Amino acid sequence: MRMMNGVGFIGVGNMASAIAKAVRASKPEQALYLYNRTPERIYELSQALNAFQVERERLDVDLLARCEYIFVGVKPYGMKSLFEEELAPYLSEDEPKVWISMAVGYPLKDLKTLTPASHRWIRIMPNTPVEFGEGYVSYCYDPAIEASKVGYVEALLQEAGRLQYYDESQFDAAGAVAGSGPAFIYQVIEALSDAAVSHGIPRQEALEMAAQTVVGAGQMVLASGENPGALKDRVTSPGGTTIAGVKALEANGLRHAMISAVDATYQRSVDLSDQA
Numbered sequence: 001m002r003m004m005n006g007v008g009f010i011g012v013g014n015m016a017s018a019i020a021k022a023v024r025a026s027k028p029e030q031a032l033y034l035y036n037r038t039p040e041r042i043y044e045l046s047q048a049l050n051a052f053q054v055e056r057e058r059l060d061v062d063l064l065a066r067c068e069y070i071f072v073g074v075k076p077y078g079m080k081s082l083f084e085e086e087l088a089p090y091l092s093e094d095e096p097k098v099w100i101s102m103a104v105g106y107p108l109k110d111l112k113t114l115t116p117a118s119h120r121w122i123r124i125m126p127n128t129p130v131e132f133g134e135g136y137v138s139y140c141y142d143p144a145i146e147a148s149k150v151g152y153v154e155a156l157l158q159e160a161g162r163l164q165y166y167d168e169s170q171f172d173a174a175g176a177v178a179g180s181g182p183a184f185i186y187q188v189i190e191a192l193s194d195a196a197v198s199h200g201i202p203r204q205e206a207l208e209m210a211a212q213t214v215v216g217a218g219q220m221v222l223a224s225g226e227n228p229g230a231l232k233d234r235v236t237s238p239g240g241t242t243i244a245g246v247k248a249l250e251a252n253g254l255r256h257a258m259i260s261a262v263d264a265t266y267q268r269s270v271d272l273s274d275q276a
Ligand SMILES: NC(=O)C1=CN([C@@H]2O[C@H](COP(=O)(O)OP(=O)(O)OC[C@H]3O[C@@H](n4cnc5c(N)ncnc54)[C@H](OP(=O)(O)O)[C@@H]3O)[C@@H](O)[C@H]2O)C=CC1
Pocket: 010, 011, 012, 013, 014, 015, 016, 035, 036, 037, 038, 041, 073, 074, 075, 076, 078, 082, 086, 102, 103, 104, 125, 126, 127, 128, 179, 180
């Protein structure tokens, strides 16, 4: 077998570029090979990460021949055509690879049909804050994979943030909360900062105030280990200001809105899994 010391990325958009940054932080000396359908979108990233940018015509020799571990960052609906129409001629039983898929709603049983039987699959469900080492990455894998290979991928992602194994049956839920959750929280930050602006605080200060409040509250939940309800009680003085706001949130259904958002996201993920 040829030496395959590189780590590859195929489909380097929003999520895979954040993962590539995390992998670079974990492994400063690791050779990284990036390939994206539209090359100009990853020129800057390739330079910033000191990664090799791979041309379409040289995908086989410059990426597939050099990498045993390959992250796949295309959309779920692009997975089948990528493997069947572009990669299949270059994949063989004799050179098994470890593929790491981040595609939401694309189960291991369907991923395995995309490659020869000797190849192995790991599924991750990351979120974009991995870019700053503050992400949450759920993972699961095909039981046929060697533990050392899972360990290697864990090491590649050690600077991504929190890394948590889940049984695949929990993946739709984990994706709905952690994968999509940043989008929900950005809406909360946007709303909080709009409110601050409406009370006269300049926009940039309002954004920092809102974002730091969310960061601090999240860190307090993690660091204290206390129930968020108890932490909320420590902010709400009897007859004070905060409880007036809490009542307004209850009246407007904040918690119901958040739970419904996760339910809708979860259901979309289940539907995609059925179509994969
Ligand atoms: N965004 C997120 O927060 C999260 C996303 N995910 C998953 O990550 C995956 C990517 O999502 P996201 O990054 O948001 O999407 P993007 O559209 O930003 O990225 C997809 C990338 O794949 C490239 N691409 C598409 N087809 C091919 C191909 N045949 N060969 C090479 N490159 C190709 C696209 O290139 P081009 O530049 O030409 O468009 C694009 O850069 C999805 O499967 C999604 O489910 C998972 C968790 C969170």
